[in-house]
Amino acid sequence: MRKYSIFLCFLFIINAVSAQLEEARRITQTLCSKELHGRGYVNHGDSIAARFLEKEYSKIGLNYIKGHDSYFQSFAHNVVTFPGEMSVILNNDTLIPGVDFMVDPNSGSSNEIWNYISLRTDELFDQQLKERFLDSKRKITENVTGCVIDIRNIKGDSLKKMRLEIIPLLAQQLNVLVISDEKFTYSVGNEPYSYSLIYVKGYKFIGVSTIKTQIQARFKENYLSTNVIGTIPAIKKTKKTIVLTAHYDHLGKMGKNTYFPGANDNASGVAMLLELARYYAKNTVKYNLVFIAFAGEEAGLLGSGYFVQYPWLKLEDIEFLVNVDIMGSGEEGITVVNATKHSEKYQQLIDINSKENYVPIVKSRGPAANSDHYWFSERGVPAFFIYTMGPNKNYHDIYDTYENISFSKFIPISELLKKFINGL
Template sequence: MNYKRLVLILALTLFASSLWAQDMNYARKVIKDLSSDDYFGRGYINKGDSIAAVYLSAEMRKLKLDGFSPNFYQLYTTPINTFPEDPILKLGDKQLESAKDFIVYPDSPSCEGTFDVLWLNTEILTKSKIRKEFLKKDLSQTFLAIDSVGLNNKQLYNFASDLVSTNLFGAKGVLLRKNKLKYSARTFLKDFPTLIVKSSKLDTTTSKITVKIKNQFIENYKTQNLMGYIQGQTDSCLIYCAHYDHLGMMGSKIYPGANDNGSGVAMVLNLAKHYKKAKKKPHYTQVFLLFSGEEAGLLGSQHYVEHPLFPLEKTKLVINFDMIGTGSEGVSIYNGSVYPKEVALYTKLNDEHSYVENLVFHLPDPSSDHYSFYKKEVKSIFFYSEGDNEDYHETTDTYGELKLTQFEGLFKLVRDFSEQLK
């Protein structure tokens, strides 16, 4: 081979590799930025979601995407419950650490005081005389808990859990023992607080607790989706989407949400960057949607499907990314098995190039924003990386923990799929 030609080929190969490396650097930067303390967990304390929206709007502007508003916003409001102060829980004289030893369930109201703890056990549930005495008790100043050791019958334990969780006995509040402290967000309030406590910190020797919870319920919280697009050769569109919100803060404790879902946002922006640089106009209009409110109940995507910026009947496919920053056990496509044509193309491409490991297709799943489209009979799928997701909905979901095991391969798989889809 001619020496100059060989040098040219090597240079082009290195250049192409450097372009992808720059994209990976960009992905890492986006995730690191969004999961930093500057964004307050992208939730509803200190307007973290709005601060993140300003950042994402600037990124869309840098990428020179088209939009229906100068800042790419689609505005809406929602009720939301927050905890602006650190909650306090003492078991006897021992104070526990919030977000590490316990959390306040997100639909809880304010509560302050010292209360007795009554343990719901096998005798109360199965012995008539004891049960009658229990039902006579005034529990209005008592927290109810479950003796999970004594209730070793699974069916009986589940029955007790339902009774306690719904607080049918009118207790002041509820204590739940769990091994994982998975925080969330809620748009409504119950009339009693629920505290989830690490199993290792709470047992039946606890007879008294001191609680201080301060909630702030916001009736009309202003938030926004973001949408940019690249006009294609046709009006039919492909939507790439991810939710950019997370759980925000519980008092001073921040939930960074690096994997959930800084990783999905980074993928959407990477795809936007790729298609904006492409020399050839894409066949389908490429739409890049970032939703708020997912953690509180798919709020952003539900708002979008009720007020679509592109006609739903012109939407060829919705590709949603949620928690794709890991992947030691491969990649799942939820809703994938519903669409045999799309399954065949994804399978063919992955078989040819081995882009991702252990690509598995699943039935419909309601756990992310694709489902809002699916309910409107719009084709929609959801990418999720399997394995190493223990930090989900905890304060430990940080940038430093992400390996992005399948990220590059997933980008290439979606890129090739989108370019070959007809």
């Protein structure tokens, strides 16, 4: 009988865990679905995601923050989008977006067969030659509409200078095709170039004589994005609050048929945020808990920046903030940004983890401006940013899919976070 009840209890735990995981998978899969368009700015993908989160918050039973009559905090920002044509044809070879080529997030539009010149990188580094090129460019503008630069052989500071200074300068004057074998890593642009800027893999640029592109870029000014904010009050009335955050936006679309699913980054983190919300809805603690799904993180930490400027609660009432991103891995442990700044709290995480062995390592990292915790840290709010590490290296590309994340440490990490939060 005793054995039997232990068995039942064991079954119950297994079922609870698999239900939690199922729920995390459902949320991640929904956020990554085609219908949400990569949670960016084409077809209002981010707004669709916000409405989905609104439903989830209300299902869990999160309250509105006092003085507000919805979960939504909206803000305006400028953004470059690619809602339509996205074609690059070299000779007769139509390239695949995201695989063979990628546009720069700030690329302008084009719809033409290029009359192009090839530029050597050493010419572009030489100040005199550069000026001569730009002078002569003015003279040849009428017939030259583009240039090709091969950056495969430059490295280090030269590569940096090429990418950050020279190529952007060129893209303000003519179409630019850059041959590069680096991993494609996309982002969100908000300062469009006048002309198209395209990165093409070296294996596709062999014996090319004709370049034809059709790229539709659209600059949206004052686009409205929305933070989604809910709360669970403390057992006993208090001002003290713990804030838990995860960004839900991603990179959206690159043309009408290609989108960035952003499964690990950061559908998985939103799934973690909702897992914590579900848990604390049933297990209230001595602090108020505020849950924020931030918008516009990929566009430059915009949602969190706006929130800190127009906070819905006093920043000095925040005892601690935990921001989570990339929660789908963990096979190689987690990294804690700001660990060096809050070493006592970091030690608490280490202690909890060493008792239960949730993840192989809880790695320390110093302050970094790499996610939404940043603006809070700048204002003196104690905060950690936690992300997982593992073999899945699909980051800001079309391969960051639901199918490619393991969730192998999702439940252990959720336990670690709950114990950490409960001990604050």
